[in-house]
Amino acid sequence: MTSKQLFKLIPQSKVAANDSRKRPSENIHAASPVKFVPMLRWSCGHWCLEGNLYLQKQYRSGASSIGVKGGTLGVKAGRLSKLLRFVESKNVTLNSIDEPTFCKFIESLDELQVSKQWKKGRKNSDTTQSEIALEAISFLRWFSEVFYYNIFGTGGIQISEKETSTGPKNRRKSRIIISHHKMPGFSEKRHRLAVDDSDIELLYDAAYRLYKKSPLPSWQKNFIHERRRAMIGALVQTGGRRTELSLMTTATVKLALAASQMGDDGVRGDATLTLTTLKHKRLDYRKIGVTDTGIHPFRRYLDLRETVIRKTCGAANDSQILFVSARYGTPLNEQTIDSEFQTLRKEAGIDYQVVPHMFRHRKIVNVIIELVLQYDILSKTDFKVRLITQDDIKIPVMQVSGHLSEEGLDWYITHAFKVINQVDRVRAAGRRHNLMQDFKAEYERIERSAGRPLSDAERGMAMAPFLAKMYSDLKDLDDQEGSNKNKGAKE
DSSP, X not given: OOOSOSEEEEEHHHHSOXXXXXXXXXXXXXXXXXXXXXXXXXXXXXXXXXXXXXXXXXHHTTXXXXXXXXXXXXHHHHHHHHHHHHHHHTTOOGGGOOHHHHHHHHHHTTSOBOOSSOTTOBOOXXXXXXXXXXXXXXXXXXXXXXXXXXXXXXXSBOOEEEEEEESOGGGOEEEXXXXXXXXXXXXXXXXXXXXXXXXXXXXXXXXXXXXXXXXXXXXXXHHHHHHHHHHHHHHHHHOOOHHHHHTBBHHXXXXXXXXXXXXXXXXXXXXXXXXXXXXXXXXXXXXXXXXXXXXXXXXXXXXXXXXXXXXXXXXXXXOOBSSBOTTTOOBOOHHHHHHHHHHHHHHHTOOSOOOHHHHHXXXXXXXXXXXXXXXXXXXXXXXXXXXXXXXXXXXXXXXXXXXXXXXXXXXXXXXXXXXXXXXXXXXHHHHHHHHHHHHHHHHHHHHHHHSSOOOHHHHHHHXXXXXXXXXXXXXXXXXXXXXXXXHHHHO
């Protein structure tokens, strides 16, 4: 059986006619994303009708198809490919899958997977195996309902269902968890941490070293260097998703540069960058405030971009997308942005993960920390309540994150308070060290002032006012640390 990919990505514009009732976006400062619809096929090349009908149903239910790999729909198509390969290899039909067959399918997911990328092969994680199995169950349930087959239940696939509730008491949401006894379960969920400031500096340094080593013509390597710097800067300033970054336009940068100019009154305007917000069912945009320092690197990049466009695709074919190829002048996709950061990471000598999404974590966490300090918020619970009830807390966070609901911010809030507590501990340790240094300096000053050796009693009398103040400061530190411990326990 051939190992070629069992689905093809087709631009949505070629699959469905444009709806004349929908007006094109008037927001020229952020581009509309291109959607790629995955079309499943069998290994012989024939379209898989049942699989494609299922994907269409998922799309109508809100599954995203944004991105060069088809977004969420592309992920679902990839998972269903595993099922299609299996039934072909076992020479069974979809409607004849029973419990023993499905058990063998799940067992096959634990076998060594060989591909062009992984020539020596690798195994799917427990989480990946479980996700593929659940997608197969979802598809087969839909298939059995639409085509009236008894695939589940007595004599068929045996699955279990359990209802669970999540969220705060006043906003609990119930959902059904589906499982199969052969599924290995899910590994512990791991969140990427926020990128460290020192790593950002290393990436900037790496961009310069790559520029110095590049054999490309001067105009081309200058452009790539400034493009990499602008990419890093855009992620630092906006915290956007990589696909949102790939949809930024030159218009939004030019507007931000104009706004950041010093006015006649000696005051700079409020500069913002517009992002196309993903993860929403409808097309949406959001504006992120940026600093004059943060927008400055884009000036040189825009000038070099004009040169590249002139030498490649020509001004008439300019997409107006901000980040373009040095070779063709065409827009970069999210996969290329990922590759650029992988190149920078390797050149920087960073042997751990540094990816664009970690900049998003950094931006959101920093915004939350700023609000916590500004409004003197004492706990994560207090912040969550204010996030729901106070616009001056909610709007700055949701505008940067692009989330539809507050629930998606839980990890960011937890991490922000961990950072704050760590800073409090470092500050407390620093204050204790300073107090001991002050004690030593005061002790030596008294000895010098006396001009002679002092007895213990004389020294004690002379040091009494300082010791009283030092005791008070130490007590305040102890009280503060005790309060932080109690606060951490409540979280």
